[in-house]
Amino acid sequence: MMQYLVILLDDTSVSYCHADNPYKERRLINLDDLRAGIRYAMTENLMIQFVYPDYALPKEYLDVIDTIDHHDIVPYPLKGDVVVIENGELRVENLADAVVVVRLKKAELFDSGEAIAATLPKVQRLNVVVTDLETFTDEDLKRYNTLLDQWAAVLNAEYLHGRTPQLNLLTDRMMLTKPNHCNAGVENITLAPDGRFYICPDFYYSQAEPVGDLQSGPAIPNQQLLRLDHTPLCRHCDAYHCRRCVWMNRQTTLEVNTPSHEQCIVAHTERNAARRLLESIRKEATFMPEVEIKEIDYLDPFDVRKEW
Ligand code: SF4
Structure with missing residues (x-):
């Protein structure tokens, strides 16, 4: 609706x-x-x-x-x-009450690890949007993993002090028990x-x-193709924070209901980092007991499609 x-x-x-x-x-x-x-x-x-x-x-x-x-x-x-x-420049003065969106290319993201870590305690919510997600390689994922863990360490310290800044790449999945996609259309x-x-x-x-x-x-033609129940991979996926971007799907696979490999591996790298963050917070305190993020051994749900 x-x-x-x-x-x-x-x-x-x-x-x-x-x-x-x-x-x-x-x-x-x-x-x-x-x-x-x-x-x-x-x-x-x-x-x-x-x-x-x-x-x-x-x-x-x-x-x-x-x-x-x-x-x-x-x-x-x-x-x-x-x-x-x-343009990759994080300027968050007087933005404590706003949701801050920063749009970055991958190269800018990799140069912004410290800046993002320093920004997290100053904002209520930071949404990082990588605009060339389709270029991610396996090598990039290793760097990305390191960055996510660096930001998770900052968030862990904040949460244990009773502060709850949000970073879409980590805390969304940590708090979701069902998909929260963009649902455009x-x-x-x-x-x-x-x-x-x-x-x-x-x-x-x-x-x-x-x-x-x-x-x-x-009047959207074939609107059902935009819905989760018509998306063969995504409807089995528990990277609940993923945007499931139908525009990116169309750009990369020519099908609005078929994601690119890159969209999936990036989202699962975030999912797994959120799992680690959740575990590390729970070592010190009871936190979101209703959320379970299982350990998995794949990054692209396409690789385990036969199990469904
Ligand atoms: S990670 Fe891939 S399969 Fe999962 S919701 Fe996102 S686009 Fe769909």
Whole structure:
């Protein structure tokens, strides 16, 4: 069931997920389309997430936005519920109350181990998004494992002192007992500045076909393929924190319901690091007793598909 409507306010709205936004020219959503999008969300009982560009919006837009309860996703240094930092530079001053998203390429990630470790105690939640996940090699995984353990040591110390900063790569899986995927096109849909619906912002940024407009509403062809129960590998998988990114699936395997090997091995490396973190916290204290992360001997569920 749909729960969220993402509204990209401008063609240059910040990207907060895997795809880069290639648009450089400003184009605000038409004010009537913005009103119609809000009406649609009210009719369908959807929570709106507005995604902002890096410039101040005209007052008439802000007045319309303020007519409805919503969340703001903004580029740093604007203030919002979710603040997105790009280009690998972690700047978290005065962001203690926000969810901080940092988008990085793999090489930047490997250069940011210390910076991320130092940031964790200063934020409520840090979401690290690696934008070239499909390039991960086995060698990269070893480096990644070391980084995850380094961040886990910081989190372990924080949790044992009663503080609970979150890092999507580690603490999400540690606290989940069922999948918490992105569910684009199933639980959320995106309205773009062209007044049309897309499965998610990344589909718009990569110039995919729209899936409906404001006159007739969204109509996603073969929508069942976006659902977990139509995803042969993912529905058996317990890397519950994985985004199961259908956009990345389409980019890498040409099928929205088939993940790439890289998406799976990275998610399982995080899963296993979360398992180690959970064990190390539990050596000192009772913590999330309802969560069980089993020891497994594979990183890609495709390798054990015969067991299902
Ligand atoms: S790790 Fe792979 S199989 Fe598991 S949910 Fe993610 S994409 Fe699907």
